[in-house]
């Protein structure tokens with residue numbers, strides 16, 4: 438190793454969507470910036486998460502929508518063309534090549550060092566390169582850890598021998614297994630169960646608890662569960678996996694449930710949570726615990742590290758494991774690093790503060806199932822737990838003209854949670870086909886703290902699903 442470090446103002450470890458955004462914003466603030474990436478520039482999101490999963494789901498949801506339209510439904514009764522769907526998925530991952538994203542880094546004048554980065558004391562990073570060498574980097578102002586997460590597997594004897602699918606396999610598989618068991622009831626589990634059932638697998642969804650999507654309003658999980666059953670998914674609640682074994686290499690997987698039931702499948706996907714990608718990044722050299730989530734303040738500065746030079750943004754800080762929210766943190770942290778380096782205040786920028794306040798109040802999320810689930814802010818239960826005096830307003834989306842035009846037998850529901858003391862919305866949830874694109878209107882209302890009375894003057898176009906806003910407001914007024 439050449440011991441003289443290459444010195445930059447900012448070093449970013451991990452070039453996922455968050456690292457890219459943070460680096461771009463730091464560079465735009467005039468700071469020399471390098472990113473370190475051990476796999477592909479673009480991260481999990483581009484190659485094994487958001488993009489490929491949504492590329493798999495889009496034809497499934499379009500087909501379901503089309504099957505609700507007389508005049509069209511007879512034309513789409515056949516199965517999806519799975520090879521064509523997988524080929525389109527491959528296009529969206531650029532066939533797992535990152536040339537386009539590397540070109541973007543070049544275009545914004547951010548350097549790239551390929552290899553595994555580890556902290557080596559304050560402001561120091563050592564990169565183990567793919568060629569077997571190492572590069573030492575030093576930061577004048579900041580090191581930002583944006584290393585994301587990996588799929589967590591339950592500590593079950595023999596699980597590794599089964600070669601189970603994780604989210605990476607579920608988003609990159611080259612063919613549909615005949616029988617796929619999916620373990621989990623969260624977003625990744627329900628989205629991948631929806632996709633592979635539509636792509637030709639017989640999916641069995643094994644959910645430990647009694648509901649799907651436990652972090653959103655309960656009616657959302659119930660509606661998704663009903664629709665999954667109708668789509669042919671064998672959905673089992675209270676299914677606690679006790680054992681897994683594979684019948685020889687490439688043979689079937691046998692899953693034993695607590696209570697004695699057994700299930701056979703060709704593949705088993707574990708979608709039971711995420712673990713921080715911090716086990717081998719040198720955290721111990723700066724007084725932090727390897728393998729831990731990194732706790733940060735609202736500028737994404739890691740708490741408890743002397744000198745304020747260490748930042749952590751995106752999944753790795755466990756605030757909101759979503760690309761858009763991590764990119765927002767990346768923008769805020771990059772700008773805060775720039776402001777601090779330039780001796781400017783972090784909370785006095787022209788467009789508002791360089792602080793990721795939305796993480797606390799308005800995290801939007803869409804679950805791309807049929808029906809879609811779109812939620813922002815607090816659920817009714819969360820608002821009540823937070824001690825707010827709220828009114829919960831529900832409306833059946835099937836009674837909105839735009840929704841009924843969208844497809845026959847449209848099923849959907851909307852809820853807004855009104856803070857009665859402040860007269861503003863603190864949470865909104867939509868469930869139904871096509872509601873994902875409605876969500877930003879709710880996010881603007883929640884973040885903007887728009888008074889409910891003022892919302893009456895935001896007139897939704899007729900006949901769109903957005904008229905749900907009018908119906909919710911009418912219901913609220915009574």
Ligand SMILES: Cc1cc2nc3c(=O)[nH]c(=O)nc-3n(C[C@H](O)[C@H](O)[C@H](O)COP(=O)(O)OP(=O)(O)OC[C@H]3O[C@@H](n4cnc5c(N)ncnc54)[C@H](O)[C@@H]3O)c2cc1C
Nearest residue numbers: 451453454455475480481486487554585751752758759760
């Ligand atoms: C199946 C699935 C579907 C999803 N769908 C959505 C969705 O639709 N919408 C949404 O908002 N979110 C979605 N998510 C979540 C989303 O993928 C993450 O929130 C997002 O990828 C986080 O970005 P990140 O940059 O923090 O981490 P990552 O995308 O994980 O990127 C981290 C990068 O750091 C690199 N790295 C790690 N350690 C080192 C090291 N020591 N040295 C150098 N490089 C390193 C990794 O190689 C990787 O490139 C989905 C997740 C999954 C699993």
